[in-house]
Amino acid sequence: xxxxxxxxxxxxxxxxxxxxxxxxxxxxxxxxxxxxxxxxxxxxxxxxxxxxxxxxxxxxxxxxxxxxxxxxxxxxxxxxxxxxxxxxxxxxxxxxxxxxxxxxxxxxxxxxxxxxxxxxxxxxxxxxxxxxxxxxxxxxxxxxxxxxxxxxxxxxxxxxxxxxxxxxxxxxxxxxxxxxxxxxxxxxxxxxxxxxxxxxxxxxxxxxxx
Amino acid sequence: xxxxxxxxxxxxxxxxxxxxxxxxxxxxxxxxxxxxxxxxxxxxxxxxxxxxxxxxxxxxxxxxxxxxxxxxxxxxxxxxxxxxxxxxxxxxxxxxxxxxxxxxxxxxxxxxxxxxxxxxxxxxxxxxxxxxxxxxxxxxxxxxxxxxxxxxxxxxxxxxxxxxxxxxxxxxxxxxxxxxxxxxxxxxxxxxxxxxxxxxxxxxxxxxxxx
Numbered sequence: 334x335x336x337x338x339x340x341x342x343x344x345x346x347x348x349x350x351x352x353x354x355x356x357x358x359x360x361x362x363x364x365x366x367x368x369x370x371x372x373x374x375x376x377x378x379x380x381x382x383x384x385x386x387x388x389x390x391x392x393x394x395x396x397x398x399x400x401x402x403x404x405x406x407x408x409x410x411x412x413x414x415x416x417x418x419x420x421x422x423x424x425x426x427x428x429x430x431x432x433x434x435x436x437x438x439x440x441x442x443x444x445x446x447x448x449x450x451x452x453x454x455x456x457x458x459x460x461x462x463x464x465x466x467x468x469x470x471x472x473x474x475x476x477x478x479x480x481x482x483x484x485x486x487x488x489x490x491x492x493x494x495x496x497x498x499x500x501x502x503x504x505x506x507x508x509x510x511x512x513x514x515x516x517x518x519x520x521x522x523x524x525x526x527x528x529x530x531x532x533x534x535x536x537x538x539x540x541x542x543x
Numbered sequence: 544x545x546x547x548x549x550x551x552x553x554x555x556x557x558x559x560x561x562x563x564x565x566x567x568x569x570x571x572x573x574x575x576x577x578x579x580x581x582x583x584x585x586x587x588x589x590x591x592x593x594x595x596x597x598x599x600x601x602x603x604x605x606x607x608x609x610x611x612x613x614x615x616x617x618x619x620x621x622x623x624x625x626x627x628x629x630x631x632x633x634x635x636x637x638x639x640x641x642x643x644x645x646x647x648x649x650x651x652x653x654x655x656x657x658x659x660x661x662x663x664x665x666x667x668x669x670x671x672x673x674x675x676x677x678x679x680x681x682x683x684x685x686x687x688x689x690x691x692x693x694x695x696x697x698x699x700x701x702x703x704x705x706x707x708x709x710x711x712x713x714x715x716x717x718x719x720x721x722x723x724x725x726x727x728x729x730x731x732x733x734x735x736x737x738x739x740x741x742x743x744x745x746x747x748x749x750x751x752x753x754x
Contacts, residue, residue: 493737509682509713510714516710528711531745531746
């Protein structure tokens with residue numbers, strides 16, 4: 334007796350699912366290679382790491398540039414899902430620690446990819462757009478986490494504080510603390526918490542003060 | 544009648560002349576590299592482009608530099624020497640605000656002048672230990688200067704706090720931080736300086752009384 338034949342739509346869905354898994358494996362391989370060596374990997378290197386053929390890559394991506402952009406978007410989506418704002422209504426110290434730990438984990442995980450994106454932004458306008466989006470997201474998070482303190486100062490002062498905090502909690506600032514100055518993850522977090530605490534104005538009495 | 548012989552140029556003088564011309568060509572190559580690296584930042588110029596700008600042959604470049612990396616290193620040293628030569632220490636004995644303002648003004652002018660070249664250096668340092676060393680030295684110099692200008696405040700801290708505050712101040716006044724204030728956040732030169740002054744003042748502890 335013949336085995337039951339899967340309906341056509343189920344077969345198509347299965348193929349699509351496998352293809353999507355391969356696509357993800359290719360982008361995961363790309364990110365893994367960047368973490369090992371901060372240079373855009375070749376298609377052959379990505380194929381070996383992903384366990385697929387080079388042809389498989391170019392069946393899913395028009396060229397290496399398209400793959401690079403797709404990988405950046407994929408990484409940003411993962412990154413964004415990891416940085417859910419917590420303790421927004423906590424007291425000052427709780428918000429400081431929560432913000433810094435989340436930001437530090439992002440920097441720790443994504444610094445190698447960030448460096449490649451920044452170094453290649455002048456070659457590809459789309460990368461420049463993504464850098465701007467990430468920086469805007471970082472600034473918005475700072476605004477959200479320190480709303481009570483930032484809301485207590487005038488617009489110019491608020492803008493200056495936001496700029497200073499964005500600069501100080503930049504990926505490269507984290508990278509230098511860890512790589513050049515040899516601080517541990519916890520020590521580097523402590524530096525950021527102390528620094529932000531010193532820069533922020535006093536928390537208003539009705540603004541989740543410590 | 545015998546034609547009188549021209550007085551022969553002494554060998555030493557001929558050698559000195561050649562050496563001088565060669566040195567001038569070397570200098571022209573370095574300056575051409577720096578000008579092109581700045582214009583095309585962060586892309587590094589090719590040997591042909593550098594030769595075209597310097598008015599010499601590509602061969603002339605490689606007679607003086609073993610490869611493009613050696614030229615990059617020499618050009619970086621040239622730029623860094625210029626930065627050091629221009630660094631002033633005026634204001635170091637002033638009051639807190641005078642010292643912070645002097646430090647910020649000096650750093651801001653350096654960043655404004657060298658931002659594009661710095662980016663080119665960062666992007667093109669690649670796997671070169673020599674270029675990485677230059678980046679590190681430049682940062683160490685920036686830290687040493689902060690340490691010198693802010694002695695009355697930093698000396699009140701214990702070693703750990705002192706070190707951590709220097710790390711923060713270096714990050715705040717990094718060349719790329721300046722670039723972001725100017726390009727991404729759209730601050731004017733004066734606004735960016737004012738931001739640095741305010742932030743440094745807020746981060747520093749009270750000043751030690753000057754005896």
